[in-house]
Amino acid sequence: MLAKRIIPCLDIDRGRVVKGVKFEDIQDAGDPVEVARKYDYQGADELVFLDITASHEDRPTLFHTVEQVAREIYIPLTVGGGVRSCADVRALLSAGADKVSINTAAVERPELVTEAGSRYGVQCIVVAIDAKRVNKKKEPLRWEVFTHGGRRATGLDAIEWAAKMVKYGAGELLVTSMDRDGTKAGYDNELLKAISDAVSVPLIASGGVGTLEHLYQGFSVGCADAVLAASIFHQGTHTVGEAKAYLENKGIRVRR
């Protein structure tokens, strides 16, 4: 049977891995090839690169980084950040990305997802959704989609948006809770479960992991198909192997 996936996420700025809390206090955390190789060795099932380079002029640096990593690492690589057009998708795929994640541009023009999916295959189009709780206390739960790295509200309901994106041809969804991102308080499992129930494509949980138990809850409560984590791996709190041993012990099927 299919294994649940563990995916370390690397923030990339001008060709270097960086770490910081919510885009602030950013520190250099190494060479992407070295970091990718380390996670590959630890048994990561996939890798996600999120390009946070501010200037679009630095785009060739990202392509170079993707090329270098793809030359050495033979597990699937998803690249996101600043993807605006089919040409951007193609450029990343030809640099060696296996999947491309689209966020803000999908909100601005949902047809981009359809076009990219029909041209390059829906399996390589990941739609990233940044969602935030907006209901008042005692109201039913409700989440809104945010874009531009979480700075801009869209008015879109996150569950409806997820279902729409799948209809438009998203092959996979990467759902980040903005309430939890950087808090180490665990995923927003209610958000994940609501989206998982609404769509038929695989769901990657993101935002808030602080412990291995959080990864487990992402699967058992949030019904995610894959869990994304950054700081628990980058800070050396846990290896991917430790995460898998923990999950396996709890009855989650992982690749060992």
Added chain:
Amino acid sequence: MAAAIGVIDYGMGNLHSLGKALERVSSSTRVVISYDPEELLACDRIVLPGVGGVRECMNELRRLELNEMVVEAARTKPMLGICLGMQVMLEWSDENEGVPALGLFPGKVQRFPEPPADAPERLKVPHMGWNQVKQSRPHPIWAGVPDESWFYFVHSYYAKPVNPDHVLGTSEYTHEFAAAIARDNIVAFQFHPEKSQNLGMMLLANFSHWAP
């Protein structure tokens, strides 16, 4: 002249990692990524990769006059199909309202059933991620690869070969399906060896030496 592996480039998807992986496992072999039928037929062995939809794949193969080259190579050379490249080796695919394919193996390609809403564990489509492959029978391509090893899959349709002898390996997803098929000088994987770490590399290395 050095031996050469021809990778058929019909303009769909990412051949970068496949090309790099083949170069890595077969240092004495040239890897030729091409859409020129003559250049490909001059190679010793052929890889038919593929992502995307089957209709566009067949259209592009025909437009580039590659379909006859594939059928010709399938008669005479070691040939490897990957993912959609395996699916087009069957006679027919249900994808895109139904498309006739190359017919190198009797049988058809159909979609995984949608999960019932009340299923205890909903299996999503596409089947995406790492799954184990049970080896149905011995074959040189499996050399050094333990039974039930993990490989990376991403697909919504699966092949149903008519002849059970053509099934080389199976996986479980909603039900048992053919994850690898083979006959004579042809072998094909539904999963992506070029995305499947060391054991995927081993399959590609085995293919590069395979003398059927």
